[in-house]
Amino acid sequence: MLELYQFEECPYCARVRARMTDLGISYIIHNVPRERNKRDELEKISGQRFVPVLVDKEHDVMIADDDEKIIRYLEKMLKK
Numbered sequence: 317m318l319e320l321y322q323f324e325e326c327p328y329c330a331r332v333r334a335r336m337t338d339l340g341i342s343y344i345i346h347n348v349p350r351e352r353n354k355r356d357e358l359e360k361i362s363g364q365r366f367v368p369v370l371v372d373k374e375h376d377v378m379i380a381d382d383d384e385k386i387i388r389y390l391e392k393m394l395k396k
C-alpha cells in the first residue's frame with residue numbers, strides 16, 4: 317500500500333490527499349511532527365525533512381518534497 321508522510325495543515329500535503337481521494341486510492345498516512353527538527357524518521361526514509369513524501373514500496377519509489385511530482389506519479393500509475 318502507498319504511504320504518505322504529511323501533516324494536516326500543510327497545503328502541499330492537502331493537495332496530495334485530495335487527489336488521492338479523487339483517484340480512489342487507499343493509503344497509509346504517517347503524520348510527521350510539526351517541528352522540523354523532530355522529523356528524524358522522515359529524514360531516515362527520504363534524506364530530507366520536508367513533506368509531502370510518498371513511498372511506494374512495491375515499486376521501490378520514493379518522492380520527496382514535491383506535490384506536483386507525487387500527483388503526476390499517481391496519475392501515471394493509475395493509467396497503466
Ligand SMILES: N[C@@H](CCC(=O)N[C@@H](CS)C(=O)NCC(=O)O)C(=O)O
Pocket residue numbers: 325326327328329350351352365366367368381382383384
Ligand atoms: N516544494 C514542496 C513544498 C513542500 C513544503 O514546503 N512543505 C512544507 C510544509 S507545507 C514543509 O515541510 N516545511 C518544512 C517545515 O514544516 O518546517 C512541494 O511542492 O510539495
